[in-house]
Amino acid sequence: MSTSLSGSKWPKQISELSAADQRISDDFMNYWLSILPNKYGAIESFNHGFPASIRPDGFLRTLEIGAGRCEHLAYEKLTPEQRRGYHAVEFRSNIAEAIRERFPDIHVVEADCQKRMNFPDGHFDRVLAIHVLEHLPDLPAALKEAHRLLDPEKGVLVFVIPCIGGLAYRFAQTISAARIFKKRYGRPYSWFIDREHINPPNEVFEEVEKFFFINKKRGFPSFSSLLHLNFCIAAVARPKSLT
Numbered sequence: 619m620s621t622s623l624s625g626s627k628w629p630k631q632i633s634e635l636s637a638a639d640q641r642i643s644d645d646f647m648n649y650w651l652s653i654l655p656n657k658y659g660a661i662e663s664f665n666h667g668f669p670a671s672i673r674p675d676g677f678l679r680t681l682e683i684g685a686g687r688c689e690h691l692a693y694e695k696l697t698p699e700q701r702r703g704y705h706a707v708e709f710r711s712n713i714a715e716a717i718r719e720r721f722p723d724i725h726v727v728e729a730d731c732q733k734r735m736n737f738p739d740g741h742f743d744r745v746l747a748i749h750v751l752e753h754l755p756d757l758p759a760a761l762k763e764a765h766r767l768l769d770p771e772k773g774v775l776v777f778v779i780p781c782i783g784g785l786a787y788r789f790a791q792t793i794s795a796a797r798i799f800k801k802r803y804g805r806p807y808s809w810f811i812d813r814e815h816i817n818p819p820n821e822v823f824e825e826v827e828k829f830f831f832i833n834k835k836r837g838f839p840s841f842s843s844l845l846h847l848n849f850c851i852a853a854v855a856r857p858k859s860l861t
Contacts (some may be wrong), residue, residue: 629732629756632813642803643810648713649802650795651686658794661849664838666693668852669746669776677743679703681767683731683760684750688717691724705742707731731763732756740769747777749850752817757825765829768857775830775855781837782818784845819845823853830855 635643655662670693678700682690685706696704705725708714714728729735732754745764754760764775781787796807817825826832832855837848845851 628758630816632755632816635813639809642805643814644710644712646799646802646810647710648687648716650798651689651713653798655689655692661838662689663693664852665748665778665850666690668836669748669778670694672744672774672776672854674743674772674774677772679705679742680744680746681705681707681737681742681764682746682748683707683764684709684747684753685717685726686713686748688721688724690746690748691721705737707735732759734763735767737767739766740773742767743769743773745773745775747775749778749780751777751822751826752779752782752815752819754817757817757822758828761825761829765857765860770857770859773857774833775826775857776852777822777826777855778850778852779819779822780815780850781845781848782815784848786839786847787849790849819851826853826855829860830857 666689669690680700680703682688682705685708688706691704694700694704701723705727706717706721707727707729708717709728709730711728714726717724717726727735731750745768747760747764751757751760761775768775791807791811795811799805799807799810823832832853834854835843835851836853837843837851839849840847842848843851
């Protein structure tokens with residue numbers, strides 16, 4: 619099924635899936651997240667190791683949006699208080715439930731990060747978005763909410779995105795997720811990923827910079843942030859004053 623996007627307007631409009639295709643989409647997302655740490659350890663170490671290394675002085679509260687199965691927690695060295703202050707936001711019910719079963723000691727919030735969440739302004743020291751921003755039809759709304767929720771003085775947004783359109787990324791996708799998807803469902807990967815990865819890197823950074831200052835960028839496997847040399851790029855951003 620093709621993806622229907624409304625040009626450069628936000629939110630982007632994505633065609634509805636049939637019930638059968640929605641089950642495949644939910645199943646593959648859960649399956650892919652479950653095999654990623656073991657099959658692709660090097661890239662996962664970057665995906666999670668870089669965000670885990672960003673620790674504002676005295677931070678206590680973290681919000682991870684689009685937390686998936688919350689694999690990121692394995693990379694964090696948190697005090698008991700910092701762990702109690704960890705909130706994982708996940709939109710898919712089946713994945714949110716998997717987090718609750720695996721990590722009963724953290725807060726799991728089943729919510730849409732593109733909408734206002736039930737937290738006060740400036741509540742969090744860190745917002746983590748690990749392979750999330752490329753998926754969001756209303757990316758500006760999610761970034762506006764992240765900006766609202768971050769402490770304006772010490773808060774940081776840390777995100778990792780795939781290098782959609784890059785040569786290295788396209789090659790890696792062909793020999794990994796695309797191959798697994800076709801073997802599992804007997805269908806091409808393109809209909810799934812084209813409606814998932816809707817925001818390319820240049821668009822993500824353009825929107826981020828409306829709300830945040832970018833302090834640091836790092837690519838993988840190249841340390842540069844050049845699109846064609848990397849599978850993904852990580853960045854650290856601090857809130858701008860919007861008043």
